[in-house]
Amino acid sequence: xxxxxxxxxxxxxxxxxxxxxxxxxxxxxxxxxxxxxxxxxxxxxxxxxxxxxxxxxxxxxxxxxxxxxxxxxxxxxxxxxxxxxxxxxxxxxxxxxxxxxxxxxxxxxxxxxxxxxxxxxxxxxxxxxxxxxxxxxxxxxxxxxxxxxxxxxxxxxxxxxxxxxxxxxxxxxxxxxxxxxxxxxxxxxxxxxxxxxxxxxxxxxxxxxxxxxxxxxxxxxxxxxxxxxxxxxxxxxxxxxxxxxxxxxxxxxxxxxxxxxxxxxxxxxxxxxxxxxxxxxxxxxxxxxxxxxxxxxxxxxxxxxxxxxxxxxxxxxxxxxxxxxxxxxxxxxxxxxxxxxxxxxxxxxxxxxxxxxxxxxxxxxxxxxxxxxxxxxxxxxxxxxxxxxxxxxxxxxxxxxxxxxxxxxxxxxxxxxxxxxxxxxxxxxxxxxxxxxxxxxxxxxxxxxxxxxxxxxxxxxxxxxxxxxxxxxxxxxxxxxxxxxxxxxxxxxxxxxxxxxxxxxxxxxxxxxxxxxxxxxxxxxxxxxxxxxxxxxxxxxx
Amino acid sequence: xxxxxxxxxxxxxxxxxxxxxxxxxxxxxxxxxxxxxxxxxxxxxxxxxxxxxxxxxxxxxxxxxxxxxxxxxxxxxxxxxxxxxxxxxxxxxxxxxxxxxxxxxxxxxxxxxxxxxxxxxxxxxxxxxxxxxxxxxxxxxxxxxxxxxxxxxxxxxxxxxxxxxxxxxxxxxxxxxxxxxxxxxxxxxxxxxxxxxxxxxxxxxxxxxxxxxxxxxxxxxxxxxxxxxxxxxxxxxxxxxxxxxxxxxxxxxxxxxxxxxxxxxxxxxxxxxxxxxxxxxxxxxxxxxxxxxxxxxxxxxxxxxxxxxxxxxxx
Numbered sequence: 024x025x026x027x028x029x030x031x032x033x034x035x036x037x038x039x040x041x042x043x044x045x046x047x048x049x050x051x052x053x054x055x056x057x058x059x060x061x062x063x064x065x066x067x068x069x070x071x072x073x074x075x076x077x078x079x080x081x082x083x084x085x086x087x088x089x090x091x092x093x094x095x096x097x098x099x100x101x102x103x104x105x106x107x108x109x110x111x112x113x114x115x116x117x118x119x120x121x122x123x124x125x126x127x128x129x130x131x132x133x134x135x136x137x138x139x140x141x142x143x144x145x146x147x148x149x150x151x152x153x154x155x156x157x158x159x160x161x162x163x164x165x166x167x168x169x170x171x172x173x174x175x176x177x178x179x180x181x182x183x184x185x186x187x188x189x190x191x192x193x194x195x196x197x198x199x200x201x202x203x204x205x206x207x208x209x210x211x212x213x214x215x216x217x218x219x220x221x222x223x224x225x226x227x228x229x230x231x232x233x234x235x236x237x238x239x240x241x242x243x244x245x246x247x248x249x250x251x252x253x254x255x256x257x258x259x260x261x262x263x264x265x266x267x268x269x270x271x272x273x274x275x276x277x278x279x280x281x282x283x284x285x286x287x288x289x290x291x292x293x294x295x296x297x298x299x300x301x302x303x304x305x306x307x308x309x310x311x312x313x314x315x316x317x318x319x320x321x322x323x324x325x326x327x328x329x330x331x332x333x334x335x336x337x338x339x340x341x342x343x344x345x346x347x348x349x350x351x352x353x354x355x356x357x358x359x360x361x362x363x364x365x366x367x368x369x370x371x372x373x374x375x376x377x378x379x380x381x382x383x384x385x386x387x388x389x390x391x392x393x394x395x396x397x398x399x400x401x402x403x404x405x406x407x408x409x410x411x412x413x414x415x416x417x418x419x420x421x422x423x424x425x426x427x428x429x430x431x432x433x434x435x436x437x438x439x440x441x442x443x444x445x446x447x448x449x450x451x452x453x454x455x456x457x458x459x460x461x462x463x464x465x466x467x468x469x470x471x472x473x474x475x476x477x478x479x480x481x482x483x484x485x486x487x488x489x490x491x492x493x494x495x496x497x498x499x500x501x502x503x504x505x506x507x508x509x510x511x512x513x514x515x516x517x518x519x520x521x522x523x524x525x526x527x528x529x530x531x532x533x534x535x536x537x538x539x540x541x542x543x544x545x546x547x548x549x550x551x552x553x554x555x556x557x558x559x560x561x562x563x564x565x
Numbered sequence: 566x567x568x569x570x571x572x573x574x575x576x577x578x579x580x581x582x583x584x585x586x587x588x589x590x591x592x593x594x595x596x597x598x599x600x601x602x603x604x605x606x607x608x609x610x611x612x613x614x615x616x617x618x619x620x621x622x623x624x625x626x627x628x629x630x631x632x633x634x635x636x637x638x639x640x641x642x643x644x645x646x647x648x649x650x651x652x653x654x655x656x657x658x659x660x661x662x663x664x665x666x667x668x669x670x671x672x673x674x675x676x677x678x679x680x681x682x683x684x685x686x687x688x689x690x691x692x693x694x695x696x697x698x699x700x701x702x703x704x705x706x707x708x709x710x711x712x713x714x715x716x717x718x719x720x721x722x723x724x725x726x727x728x729x730x731x732x733x734x735x736x737x738x739x740x741x742x743x744x745x746x747x748x749x750x751x752x753x754x755x756x757x758x759x760x761x762x763x764x765x766x767x768x769x770x771x772x773x774x775x776x777x778x779x780x781x782x783x784x785x786x787x788x789x790x791x792x793x794x795x796x797x798x799x800x801x802x803x804x805x806x807x808x809x810x811x812x813x814x815x816x817x818x819x820x821x822x823x824x825x826x827x828x829x830x831x832x833x834x835x836x837x838x839x840x841x842x843x844x845x846x847x848x849x850x851x852x853x854x855x856x857x858x859x860x861x862x863x864x865x866x867x868x869x870x871x872x873x874x875x876x877x878x879x880x
Contacts, residue, residue, distance in 0.1 A: 075782055098787075106785030113783075118776040123798050123873055132794075133784045172874040188784060314568075 024051045025087075026195060026228050027072075032084035032094070034064075034071050034252075041067050041080070042252045049196070049245075054222055054229045056243030056260065058236060060275075060477035061448075064252040065232045069198045073111055074101035089195065107137045110189030114201035116181035120173040126162075126184045127153050127169025133191040141192055156187040160217060178344075179210035183217070190221060197221070198230045203238065207343040207504060212548035215242060234477060236279045237507075237550040240264060248272050264556040274479060280557065281482035282511040283489035285337075297331035298369065298465055298498050299355065299387075304328045305363030306350050306522075324350040326522035327364065334465065337492065337499045339513035339530060341506060341545065347522040348502050352470055355500070356389055368466070385414040388459035392471035394451035398443040404429070404454060405439035411462045428457040432487060449480030453487065460491065466498045474505060485512055506549045510534050518542045569870055569877055577863045584855040585637075589630050592848050598622070603646060603842045616646075620845075633848075642849040647841045652849045655834065662732055663823075663831040666746050666753070667815035673754035674761055674811060681758070682765025687792055689770060697762060704759025713752035713825045720748060730827040749826045753819055757811045764807050768800035775799070801872050809865035813858040 027049040034042040042064045049055040059065050070076045072086055072093055086093040089108070096104065105111075113119050120129060131149035134141040143149040154164045160183040173181055182202060189197055199218060203211035219242060222229045231242055239246050240260060247257040248271070256269040267273045306325035313320065324347045332338045342348050353359045355366055360375035367373065371383050388411060391397045398407050408425050409417070418424065426436035432453040443451060452472065459467050469488070473481045489512065491497060503509050509516055509530070516533050518526040518541065526539040537543045593599060600616040601608065617623060621632065636642065642652035685697035721729035727748050733741045772778065773796055781791045820832035831850065838846035870876045 073783060075779065102785050102787050104785070105783055111783040113776060113780065115776055119780045121777040121781070121795050121799070122875060124795075132781075132786075136785045136790070174875050185780065188780070 025049070026051045026053075026089065027093075027230075028085075028087040029068075029072070030085045030087075032068065032071060032082070032086060034067060034076060034080050034082050036077060036080050040252060042071065045084070045249075045252075045254055047247045047254060047257055049228050049230060051195070052222060052226045052228055053245060054219070054231060054243045056239035056246035057230060057232045057249060058234065058239050058246060058275075059249035060234060060479065063249040065234075065249055066200050067252075068249070069111065069200050069230065069232055073105060073109060073198065074098065103137070106133050106189075106194070107140055107192050108194050109196045109198065110192075110194040111198040111200065112182070112185045112189050112202050114204050116178045116185055116205060119185050120181055122173055125170050125172055126157065126167070126176070127171075129173075130156055130169075130184065130187045130191055133188050137192055152191065153187070156191045157184065159221075160184075160187045160190075161213075162187070177210075179206055179214060182206065182210075182214055186214075186217065186221070190225065190227065193225055194227065196228045196230065198232070200232045201234065202231070204233070204235070208506065208545055209343060209548040211238075211550070215550070218242070235550065236264075236276060236478070237552050240552040240556065241550045248275065261556060264552060276552075276557075278478040278482040279552070280507075281478075281485065283482075283486045285489045285512065286493060295333060296369075298334045298336075299500070300331040300367045301351075301355065301364070302329050302366075303364030304351065304354060304361050304366060306347070306354055306359065307362045308350075324522050325354065328519075328522075328524050329364070330517055330524060330527060332466065332498050332500060334498055335492070335496045336515065337501060337513045339509035339516035340500060340502045340519060341504065341509050341516060342519035343504065343545075346519045348519055349470070351519070352389075352468055352500075352502060356387060356468060357384060381414040385411065385462050386465045387468065388462070388464040388466075389468040389470060390452070390455045390459050390472040392474050394448045394455060394475060397455060398451065400443055402442075403439065404441050404443065407443065408439065408454060408458045408461055410458060415462050424461055428461040429454070431460060431491065432457045433483075447480075449476055449484060452476060452480075452484055456484075456487065456491070460495070463495065464497070466500065468500045468502070470502045471504070472501075473508060474503060481508070488512065506534075506546060507551075518545070570867075573863055573866055577859060580859050581856060584859065585634060585852060586630070588848060588851055588855070589633060592844060593622075593626065593629065599844050603844055605842070637849070637852065643845045645838075645843055645846050647838070647843045647846075652846055655846065656831070656850060656853060659829060659831045659834045661735060662746075662828055663816055663819065665742070666750060666819060666828070666830060667812060669743075669746055669750040670753035670757065670815050670819075671808070671812050673750055674757040675808070677754060677758035678761035678765060681762040682769065683792065683797070685762065685766040686769035686773070686796075687789065694766075697766070701759035701762050704755050705763075707756070709752050709756050710821045710825050712755050713749065713822055716748045716752055717825075730825070732828050745826075745828075749819070749822050749828060752822055752825075753815055757815070761804065761807055761811070765800060765804050768803045769796050772796040772799045798872060802869060805865050805868045805872070809861045812861050813854075816857055817854045 025048050029048070030046050032042055032045040033040065045064070045068055047055070057065050057068065067076065071080070071082050074093065074096065076082060082094055084094060093104070120126070127150050130153035131143070131146060134143040134149040134152055135146065138144065141149070141152070143152055150169055154169060157167060157169070158164060162180060162183050167180070173184070176184065202218065203214050206214060215238065218229060218231070221227055231239065233239055243260050245258070246260045246263060247254045248269070249255065250271050256263065256267065256272045263272070264276065267276060304325055305323065305327055308322040308324055310320045310322055312318070328351060330338070340348055340351070350359070354361055355373065357373045357375055357379040365372060368383060368386055373379060373383070405425050408428055409421060412418070412421060425439050429436055429438055434450065434453055434457070443454070446454065455472070473484050476484060485508070488499065492499060501509060501513050513530045515528065516530045517524050518533070518539065520541045526533060526537065526542045533542060534546065537546055598613070598617070600620060600622055601613050604613055604616060621629060624632070640653055642656070644650065645652050645655055648655060681697045681701070685694045688694045717729045720727045728745050732745045735742050769792065773792070778791050778795055781795045782788070786794065817832055817835065819830060820836050823830040823833045835847065835850050838850065
């Protein structure tokens with residue numbers, strides 16, 4: 024039985040078409056995947072179905088849902104459908120809940136708004152149902168009282184609250200827009216399990232929107248691939264992965280599995296002196312006093328961590344959020360002081376603040392995750408890229424070097440006159456790399472540097488990084504929560520848990536035969552496209 | 566929550582101490598003799614010496630500071646040089662006008678600003694929004710004494726519903742007192758309401774863009790419901806900040822309005838004390854105003870914590 028039948032959904036804002044003739048069907052109780060890169064129109068499709076598209080949007084087409092056309096409903100009619108027949112959850116669990124209301128009240132609100140169908144006449148009734156629903160999503164009241172506020176919960180727990188709100192009235196369709204993109208792999212696996220269980224137990228259909236092909240492969244029976252506001256391909260998941268009909272789908276699949284061609288560092292470097300050595304590094308945070316005269320408790324974020332990076336080597340650092348990756352990174356970059364141990368770059372000690380000589384700082388550069396937030400929007404690219412010159416003094420041939428750095432990362436010398444908003448996310452990340460390269464450092468710290476990029480752009484940036492490593496003999500410290508990327512681009516890998524390195528070894532060995540329980544769990548939790556599906560696609564491509 | 570309160574109270578006490586020291590230093594210790602300043606250029610040395618003695622200026626500054634501080638704690642602010650009455654009595658008398666006036670004006674401010682801000686935010690970009698924005702622009706641009714004169718023309722001279730000025734005292738009945746304060750309160754409230762309405766509107770519009778508002782809409786709430794149940798409380802933080810500042814202003818900043826309406830308020834007291842060089846009154850009234858501002862800031866901080874659960878733990 025078809026639950027939702029979308030036909031020729033088109034949406035435009037002003038004269039810009041955002042969606043064109045989007046058509047697909049979702050059966051009762053089915054998990055339907057909608058995949059595509061950012062800006063492909065996935066989220067807008069969901070918002071249009073919910074009647075939550077921007078006020079200036081013009082929507083055409085039909086969306087038959089249980090005998091009514093969602094696109095023809097008035098706002099008043101839609102408010103009755105939303106939350107009752109169609110639930111929706113969003114990407115950012117950190118901001119999706121009202122920070123000023125308790126989780127009990129927020130779940131209960133769904134019931135109270137639809138009082139007529141929920142039979143929850145009072146706040147007490149609604150709270151009772153809310154407790155039941157929160158228990159269903161894994162937040163039992165004895166451990167997670169209704170009186171908790173969102174800031175007292177982790178990201179995964181908040182996403183559970185959002186799911187409880189969306190399913191409180193047992194809707195027939197749940198739209199999940201990138202529900203796990205902001206979560207760690209193990210949390211992602213739990214949330215996906217929960218969604219799968221809800222679909223099976225409550226007979227609820229799930230429209231799963233994601234950019235992650237592995238997640239879809241794992242979850243959805245049917246899927247549609249979107250590009251530029253159109254559906255380019257749709258069908259059953261497995262056949263579509265095995266034998267994609269469209270070139271775009273094929274490129275997307277290939278990019279998701281992309282491994283840049285890398286030459287392993289020469290064996291001879293094994294014995295050479297390490298470029299960076301971290302010896303027993305300890306980093307404590309001072310927490311607020313529990314009572315007025317008690318001493319400050321300490322949080323040990325980095326606990327006696329030791330490792331080294333050789334010149335020209337690529338070292339991966341993986342672990343879930345909160346494990347201490349970023350704290351360690353800040354110490355390595357000389358931004359925060361250590362409470363124990365030492366970090367050396369070459370022979371010189373890395374120290375925090377002004378005590379670290381500029382010449383030493385110039386040997387390390389960093390590329391951050393967010394290609395939007397890490398540039399001053401009021402400066403031209405030439406000035407942005409030239410920033411590291413304050414460590415070395417501006418050379419007489421600075422202009423030539425700016426142009427050369429931009430060309431090295433695949434941009435043109437003329438781009439130096441532009442402002443940062445004129446570039447796409449992938450181009451901005453290239454500019455960040457150019458900025459890191461311009462003073463010829465020995466080590467570049469890549470802190471989730473490709474995590475925010477779409478698969479195809481990510482593949483290109485990874486290729487660029489591999490090429491630059493070879494040509495400049497760069498060493499990389501590659502920090503990521505994305506295991507598949509780390510596997511593709513590093514020689515050795517460190518696995519970090521609660522401030523400690525729990526496993527270390529050659530990347531292939533660690534992934535093929537993880538020793539530590541935590542590493543095993545991480546690898547098991549990462550969604551994968553089944554190997555047997557890929558061979559066909561590869562064969563097709565060749 | 567108790568720790569939060571305790572910390573806030575300690576910081577309140579410290580701020581007051583710091584403020585009292587600053588006021589004392591500026592008025593009494595910084596070069597220039599208060600006694601000769603108070604008596605003017607033509608005073609004889611003997612008179613100045615006598616006043617110095619009377620004011621206790623011959624004692625060492627630390628002793629003077631402690632005496633002044635101790636007196637204030639006991640409620641003894643000294644004797645006004647020009648009025649020859651205890652400053653405490655003088656201030657209490659004036660506060661009977663200024664405090665009700667400030668509270669009245671503040672209540673009117675909130676009553677005008679909240680509906681206007683809510684309507685403007687809800688009807689953003691439409692006619693109602695444009696009307697509110699236009700009116701508030703005017704309210705900010707026009708000085709309050711101009712409103713005051715306009716109000717007197719219309720409501721006192723033309724319709725004769727409110728008195729044009731003066732204050733009969735609370736002895737002559739609550740109604741008469743309120744009537745006397747109504748036009749001044751309205752004149753004070755109009756520009757303040759214009760500011761507050763704009764702050765509320767932009768805070769609401771900013772909050773409306775948050776993810777949790779979209780979540781609330783996905784639950785089936787109408788736009789109006791999301792605004793009242795989710796956006797308004799989140800938008801209250803900047804609104805409370807502005808309200809706190811406005812109260813402090815209204816308490817002492819009503820000098821012009823008090824003059825227009827012949828009200829014996831705190832603002833006029835300071836103005837007269839300054840022109841008559843009555844430093845004892847100036848010093849004490851400034852201290853009382855500082856106390857009021859710090860107290861209001863304290864209350865605003867408590868209001869923040871009441872509104873936002875995240876602030877209860879952190880502070």
